[in-house]
Each structure stands twice: as structure tokens, then as C-alpha cells.
Amino acid sequence: MMAWLPSSNSGRCYCLLLVLLAVAPWIFQWADQPFLLDLLSRGLILAIAATSLNLIMGFGGMVSLGHAAFIGIGAYCVGIPAYYDFYNGWFHLGLTIVVSASFALLAGAVSLRTKGVYFIMITLAFSQMIYFTFVSLEEYGGDDGLVIYLRSEFPDFLTMQGPVALYYWIFATLLLTLFLVHRLIHAHFGRVIVGAKHNEQRLQSLGFDTYRYRLVCYVISGVICGLAGMLLGNFTGFISPEMMSWIRSGELIFMVVMGGSGFLFGPLLGTGAFVFLEQYLPEFMKFLNPSWLEYWHLPFGLLLVLLVLFGKGGIHGMLSKLDSRTRQSGP
């Protein structure tokens, strides 16, 4: 049995969701909606990043307000080689992994000495450092960012060229990420991480060096988020320091909490909701009154406040409540 799913019912739902995501390009091609494929690609990239944040925040209790820095690092690991007309995909991939792992190791080693509020603030500090570093790198566009003219080049059977091929790259990365996080959380390693969230002293007295476990967890999360950034750079073809501003990190937290923090599929659901709202809330406002188009942040912000005040557990929490209610009333 898949014990990590809240119940077999919703388990089937999430498997179905993944199958739907796998065939989505065909559906969109058939319906002649290339834009929807774009939207979905972006959503899945953000879902990878949010899943990586969920690993440290949802399972490990390490609330980071600086995770968008890794997205920026990954994106610039594509952008800067591309600036020198160097498009070797393996090189981009390797560089992303090495740079984001090193940054995560360095920032994590310092940040994890602190807890709670202090951890939130110090992760914010590190991401601001990275942000301002790229803002002041005039050579690579500074504030204005960089245009990436070509995608990372991989051998033919792994090519990223074309929207559908890139989509499958993103989808495969998401699957791998979900699988990895699932395995980690149910391995000995993950038990220590989750245990340390609930009672760190107890684990320490059992002889676990929780600091080391957390640091490894932080580095894994950083690398995954860096990969999301690498994909995002390839997807948008334009990167700028704005990708790693603290507002973006706040949005990542929102996606995780909205979907259901500490639940494997939570970030995927939350990101879906986020991308959907970001895309269709403005149009909905426009539908209400054409001059309201630009005011969509208002209902969005209200939704956030209401989510915190009343929506414990996010979408996943509401779904499982619904699920248990229908089963109770069923035969």
C-alpha cells in the first residue's frame, strides 16, 4: 500500500493527476491551445521549486524566506554560459548542481545554527546577498537581466528544443523530485528530519547529530530548487535578479502552504492554484469591470489572509476532510 497517501481514494486521484499531466501536451495539441502548455510548463517548474521548499519547510520545519535565491542561481547557471555562447546542456546541469549545492552548504552551515524566526531572517539575508550580487553584475545585465537566445543543448534523445520536449524535461524532473522526496522522507534520514521538527532535544539525546541531517536536507533542497531555476531559465529565455527577490520567496511559501505543507503533493496543488489565480484572477476582475484588471492583487491578498485565518492544512487539508466526510456517510 502507498502509506504516504492520506487515503487510497485520494491516492488514486493523485496518480490520475500525474497521468493527466503526462498526456497533457497531446490534449492541448488536439485542442489547439499552445498557451495552456506554456502555462502548465511554468506551473510545473514552480511546483519543483515548491516541492524542494516543502522538503525543508513542511517536513523539516525550516521556514526559509530565501528559497527563490536558488531559482536565480540555477537560471544564471544557464544564462552566464549562454552569454559566452556556450550551450552544452551537461555543462549547464553540472554547473547548476555544483553552484547551488555549494551555496546551500555555505548558507546552510551558517543559517542552521539558528532556529525559528532567526532562521527565517538569516535565509532572507543570504538570498538578499545573492540578489544584490546579480543586481550589481553589470556585465550580465545587472538589474535589466539577460536574454538567453538558445536552450541548453543535449543529445537528440534528450533534447529540450521545442515546447513539448521541454515540457517532458520539466515533467520528468518533477516526477524524479517527487520520488526522491518520498523516498527520503520514508527513509531513516527522513524520520530523523521529521522527528527533529517535532522534538529536536529528544533526537539529540538519542544520539543524532540533527544539525548534520538538516544541513544535508538543506543542500538537497537547494539543488532541486536550483534545477527548477535551470529549467525556468530555459523556459522563459529571459532571466533577471527579480526572480530571486524576497517577494518571490514569499510566493513559494504561499504555494507550499496553500497546497498543504508537509504533504508530498501539497506543493503541486498549491502551485497549480497559484498559477491559475495569477493567470485568471486578472481576467475575472476584468470580467467584473474592465477597469479593475490591475487590481487583482486585492482579492489575491485577501485570499492569503483568509487562508491563514481559516484554511488550516491548505487544499490538501480541505480535500482530506471532504474525503473522510464522504466515507463516513457512505455505506
Add this chain to the structure above:
Amino acid sequence: MDWGLLLTQLMNGLQLGLLLFLLASGLTLVFGIMDFINLSHGSFYMIGAYFCGSIVARGGSFLAAVLIALIGMFVVGAVIERVIARRLYRADHLDHVLATFGLILIFDAIVHIVWGPSGMAIPLPSVLDGQVTLGSLVLPTYRLVIISGGLLVAAILSMLVTRSRLGMMIRAGASNRTMVEALGVNIHKLFLVVFAIGATMSGFAGMLIAPITEASIGMGNDIIIIAFVVVIVGGIGSVKGAFYASILIGLIDTLGRSYLDDLLEIFMSLDYAETAAPALSAMLVYILMAVVLAFRPQGLFPPAGIRA
């Protein structure tokens, strides 16, 4: 070395530091007493600037506009505390971050709806618009106004915190909230007043800076992060710490931006120095915060009785 330039830069640093103090003192009290992370504290900074600007635009004098806007800010702060913040004190920090992040979006949208997307310039009365000559130094009058305004508020606040009954409760609340509650202080009222005073001071900072930078949407979103740096470096809940940390960070930031390239040229070639200096100077305050957090997480001047 150009001493005139140095003095000007010192004044700039002091000005930035005092503005930061106006923001950070409220933030640190709310953080220390209610254990509440308020990312939207910077929105009060923006709203203060817009309040003041629209009163000036209706023909009010600058001074009257500031006074009326200050009262307005107190009301806004009290309403936000009563309606939203109060429900969140018992929630965890993650919820604070999320909900106040939502508040930022709401405030930005409201300003957008009421005052439109473009910024609002606030003209200064001619009395304040001139320059003052001090010996060989020529300073804009308004800069002196900001510095003296900031120092005045700092003095009033320090009197309030150290000499008054309210201040006694505030200090006690920052050290041990439960004990204050147990001693029968009306904690809800205390929280309301502290939050509203914080909002008022944040708004005051916005009013002071707006004639220079003009009021714009999202103007508080960058400075609030530096205000958090001040709060952490100074020690959460400590007004004294916030004061010293504000001045320190104001000076580091301003002097870093103007002198770091000269300093780096001593160690490295001109080219490298000119590339590295802007990056490093923007990072300086965050490096300071990371160092403080790593080695002295309770901050430089923690309130009495706090051990991190």
C-alpha cells in the same frame, strides 16, 4: 581625502539611520512584545507618505498635513491590529509571514485603486526647500529637518519607554509577556497601543522621505527588509538596540556605497575593485546580520531577561 564629502556622506548615513529607526522601533516592539512578524510594517511607511501627500495636494500646509496624517496612521494601525493582527499572535511565525505578505498585496492594491499607479510628488514649503550654510558646508535644509525630526522622535520614544508607566509595561512585555499578563495588565489594550504607535512612526518615516523620493507603490517593500536587519542586529524587542543598529546600518550602507571602491583598490586592481565594490556594498548590511545571527543571535543589545 575630501573632508566635505565625508561629512556630507556622514549626514546622509545619519539620515538613513534615523529613518530606519522610525521603522525599526515599531517593528522591534511588535516583534518583541507580541512575537509577531509584520512584513507589512513597510506598508504603513507607504500609506503615511500618501496620506501626507494627498493633504498637501488639497492645499494643506506641510506641517498640518504631517500632523493630520500622523493621527490617520494611528487609526490605521489600530484598525489593522484589531481586525487582523490580533487573531494571529497565537499562530506560528509561518502564518505571520504569509498573512502579512497578503496584507502587503492588499495595501499595494488599495493605494493603486485610490491614488493610481504613478507616484505622487510632495512639494516642500519654500522655507524647508532652501540650503543652510554651516561654516564651509552647504546642506539642504530639509536634510536637517529629517535628522532633527528623527532625533526628536527617538528622544520622545526613549522618554516614553524608560520613564512612563506605559513604557514600563512595554519593557516588561518585551522581557516576559506571560508575567505581565499574570500581573493583571490589560494586554489587549497594550498590544493595540504598541501596534498603533509602531504604525504611526513607520508612517512618519514615509512622510519625511516622500518629499525627496516621492510616494510610490511598494516603496516600503525594500526598506522593510533593512528594518528587519536593524531589528535582528539590535536585538528583538530592544528600542535602544534598534537605535544604535539603525545608525550603524545607515552609516555602513551609505559609507560603503561611496568609499568601498577606494578601499578595495588598495587590495586589488582598479577593474576588479569597480566591479566588486557595488556588489559588496549592497551586501554589507546583510553580511553584518548573518554574522550577528551566527555568533550573537540575541542581537547586540537584547532587552533585559532575554536569552536566545
